Amino acid sequence: MDVKQQKLNKEYQIYVQRKMPKSNLLRDCILAFLVGGLICTIGQAVNNFGKSYFNLNTEEASAFTAIVMIFIGALLTGLGVYDDIGKYGGAGSVVPITGFANSIVSPAMEFKKEGYVFGVGSKLFSIAGPVLVYGITASVLVGLIYFFVK
């Protein structure tokens, strides 16, 4: 590599670094806190609604909340609103269960043209699949360990 080429490479590196979007950790964290906190507050309201109107116990109310929040997440993703929330909320929109619904609907919608079996059907699980695999496997291990040490 001659000197000229080296100089060009160096200039390009500097150019790339200048153009890279700066991630501002503090700003990201504040937005994640606000958006994530707000979604969980809505979840709390749904939970309380289930307890008072349908007389659900704690466990049933948690399941009710999960179902309603997933419904909201899936609907907002379909309408294209969740992407806008995600643009600002970052992890605040990914980590709540509404983000789980978003991770299911988004790729399935995107790959619809590949058909309803291998497009929608399998892409539904492109992120939910790994989550279920590791979550369920870990829970079975925990159950078995509990069985042996109990």
Add this chain to the structure above:
Amino acid sequence: MEYLRAFLVGGLICVIAQIIIDKTSLTPARVLVCFVTAGVILTAIGIYEPIVKFGGAGATVPLPGFGYALAKGAIKGVEEMGAMGAFVGGVRAAAGGITAAVVFGYLAAVLFNPRMKR
């Protein structure tokens, strides 16, 4: 007060995820997998239960809460029916969420089309 606690706990869990995403090269999808697994482990060693008691939906709505439901269900299953409960209890406890995700996810993906990039 209950709503404030849910806001604080839920917000903090999301901030932890945001720091992990910004500071490491983990993609959001990997963070989801880690958070569910972390929820299972933290529940097993008895750390997540007090967080749920304090934060309510702030602890159960984020993904570690899904791991919490799985682990708690597996332990309850073992108490009710022995070793087989480890296989039955977890998914039974999380069944509502899993089924809702499949059904509502499918319906939304079929009914709606991706919005044009603006």
